[in-house]
Amino acid sequence: MPVAAKPALKKPADTMSSQGIASKKASKGAKGKTPRGKDMDDMSEMGEVGDEWMQQKTMVKPDDQLELTEQEMKEEFTRILTANNPHAPQNIVRFSFKEKVFKQVASVDQLAIHFSLDGNMLHKDSDEARRQMARGGLAEAPSEPAVAEGEEKAEAAGEGGEGEAKPEGEGGEAEKEEGATQTAPAAKGGDKKLTNQFNFSERASQTFNNPYRERGTQTEPPPRVNFSSTANQWEIYDAYVEDIQRQEKSKEKKGFRGQQESTNRKKISAIESQGDDITRIEKPAKILERMVNQNTYDDIAQDFKYWEDVSDEYREQEGTLLPLWKFSYEKSKRLAVTSICWDPKYRDLLAVGHGSYDFLKQTRGLICLYSLKNPSFPEFIYNTETGVMCLDIHPAYPHLVAVGFYDGSVGVFSLTEKIQEPMYKCTAKGGKHTDPVWEVKWQKDDLDNNMNFFSIGGDGRVVSWTLVKNELLCTDVILLKLDESPADGAEGTQLFTLGCGTAFDFHKQTDYLFLVGTEEGKIHKCSKAYSSQFLDTFDAHHMAVHSVRWNTFHPKIFLSCSADWTVKIWEHTSNMPLFTFDLGSSVGDVAWAPYSSTVFAAVTSDGKVHVFDLNVNKYEALCEQVVVTKKKTKLTHIEFNPNYPMIIVGDDRGYVTSLKLSPNLRKMPKEKKGVEAAKGPEVEIAKMDKLLSLVREPPAEKK
Amino acid sequence: MTEAAGEPKKEEAHDFRRLHSYPLIRHSDMNEEMRTEAMELCVTACEKFATNNETAARMVKESMDKKFGSSWHAVVGEGFGFEITHEVKNLLYMFFGGEKAIIVWKCS
Secondary structure: OOOOOOOOOOOOOOOOOHHHHHHHHHHHHHHHHHHHHHHHHHHHOOOOOOOOOOOOOOOOOOOOOOOOOHHHHHOOOOOOOOOOOOOOOOOOEEEEOOOOEEEEOOOOOOOOOOOOOOOOOOOOOOHHHHHHHHHHOOOOOOOOHHHHOOHHHHHHHHHHHOOOOOHHHHOOHHHHHHHHHHHHHHHHHOOOOOOOOOOOOOOOOOOOOOOOOOOOOOOOOOOEEEEEEEEOHHHHHHHHHHHHHHHHHHHHHHHHHHHHHHHHHHHHHHHHHHHHHHHHHHHHHHHHHHHHHHHHOHHHHHHHHHOOOHHHHHOOOOOOEEEEEEEOOHHHOOOEEEEEEEOOOOOOEEEEEEEOOOOOOOOOEEEEEEEOOEOOOOOEEEEEOOOEEEEEEOOOOOOEEEEEEOOOOEEEEEOOOOOOOOOEEOOHHHOOOOOOEEEEEEEOOOOOOOOEEEEEEOOOEEEEEEEEOOEEEEEEEEEOEOOOOOEEOHHHOEEOOEOOEEEEEEOOOOOOEEEEEEOOOEEEEEEOOOOOOOOEEEEOOOOOEEEEEEOOOOOOEEEEEEOOOEEEEEEOOOOOEEEEEEOOOOEEEEEEOOOOOOEEEEEEOOOEEEEEEOOOOOOOOOEEEEOOOOOOOOEEEEEEOOOOOEEEEEEOOOOEEEEEEOHHHHOOHHHHHOOOOOOOHHHHHHHHHHHHHHHHOOOOOOO | OHHHHHHHHHHHHHHHHHHOOOOEEEEEOOOHHHHHHHHHHHHHHHHHOOOOHHHHHHHHHHHHHHHHOOOEEEEEEOOEEEEEEEEOOOEEEEEEOOOEEEEEEEOO
16 A cells, blocks of 8 residues: 555535635735835835836745854755655555565655645535625625635635634634625735745736738639540440550560660750750850841941942042951961852852862862851851862752862752751762862753752863752763864774863853853853854963853853953954953953943952943953952952942952942943933843944954 | 350450459549559459449548548449539549449549
8 A cells, every 4th residue: 555645634525715715815924014015115215216116126034034144144055855755655565466475666656745625616606606605794895706705714724724723713603704804905905916026027018919901812713624424334345455455566566676766765865955955045146146246347337338439429430449348267267269159049148168279289178158247257167178169059049059179079068957068979980070170050950850050170071960869960061172183092092182171151041052261261152952062162361261251131242361361351253352451460250240231340369359340441440459458369259249239359368358349330321321210131231232332343453 | 066155255255354454544634643543542442342333432532532632523333424524633534343434533
């Protein structure tokens, strides 16, 4: 049996509440104290006049407190309080039925209850309470119901518990009355809370209450869809059969090329993702580049569009060239410009072929396509192993560029393909030229709608190339035989000596007619229909013909230039040149203007551009201007822009310069006529004819 | 003769019973996770209450309500036609065991 100290007190059953006692006692204590506190207040009143509003701290001292000296006060007594009940027995022994012996209990209950009071509460409105109150006659204390209730009894019980006997405890009715009258003031005094006397402060505050607001919203209801079907046995069966068939199929597929596909797919996805990374910024980067260039070359663009040389108004027969953009690419420096060509569709795009004219110093080749909108960097770049000697952009398919190389091969590049290699290229066995290809020219599609172009090479052949599927088929159009009688070869065969073609041009109106210039200085008028002989031969120059060009408007007139410093104008029906101009240096290229039948321009190896207008001056150039910055730079090629009054010239250092023609160089016929404002080819032809009539009368006389 | 002919037929029937025992999702617009869970639940319910479609449906419905919020509807049966309105991404129509169709959808 556990033995524990239990000094709990059993109270009488009618004890009301312990609270009642507590408050009563408190009030009593407070009441007892007040006189002392008052005294102290009085003594310290002088100092605390201003602090009346503060809570007063009062010392409560029991009467029997020991009076100690300072020293005694400072003395320390160490006393450890433990939760062990000193009265609890430590050697409780119980009989264990399991082991049939007495055993010591390990844990001893240390709980000691010193006081316990069971109470019960009554509602003051209940009958019992009323009765009690009536018995106690205390109905007059409504503010202190707990105190009022059966207070006498409670007090008696509580005090009885403390072991003190009080006469009131057994009190009769009269005494209860008295007690009640005493408690009323006591209750009033008990309002004051007994505070912690050592550390106490009280603050109160009220935080701001946030006002309430209402917010309402409504979300969209989740979307709903109707669904209907029928479930029955055959539907279910069919679905299963279908599913099984599909599974089998996919199994077969996997078996066949599961591995292959997966690897392929991985590769593709890797490439795609890489490509995506670059292509994503490609377009913005391009736009930005164009913007930067537009700002950088703003003044040139303004000149290109609006600048007109005002001094032209004061001189009749002179014109000037205004240099505009200069195109160059790092890798193209010191690679001579061997050909230039405007794109027929994109009017700002020009193709430039780079190679070398020096027989001893052959280099790699380069094709650059520049846009006027971005002079600083080519739009397209193609590197080739051998020098590019000529190129031509297809008039109908502007992404196709035919190229002739120094090693005699020809190729076709496609600008839309993102590859460096030509889309078509002739091979050694495919009938390529055995000498440099000097000029290529796209032709109209043939009867089978295959694209084709012509090329002329140093081996004396003019070859037609047809693009069939993915190969180039060649057909010899003409062999440039020399007039000499054929030499006898081995076994009775005859060896023809072939001339060396350097230039050709196709008649603008007559489809079959074309001219071929040779290194011997001859110009042959040929027809596509006759491969064995020439229609005519002109003894045009003393040295290699660099270029022949049909007039843009007049069907009979063509122009030739040569290394023998001369530019000659011919009528293809006559063996004698109509005009001969000596330019004092090897003439690299000539070009007719697209806007006038009488205007042409030539470039010479001393770095000059010569622009003629026969209508204005039949003897001298209107403009003779050095356009290169460095001495000894030779100009190699010239081309008129088909739309703008602009020419581009290429030099042997790899630069392409664009020049604007001043107003005098592009005079239109209306200015001369004054009244007539007619334009068009007829006018141009008439203009030329008129000029020719002047020249033709004395045919013997040159110039 | 008749017995001989009947045997392979029976076998075939048995075979397709066996072959068609797996759950086959006929139509569903649920997301992957939900679909798998719902499908497994349906399979469990149908296996547990193989003979009582009503309790199977109740189990499916109540579990779905608990897992994905109310209100779910479930139909389990061997032959029925239906026309329902469901919330998008909350429909599963599947076959199971070669003969049962189960449709579960949410519409609150």
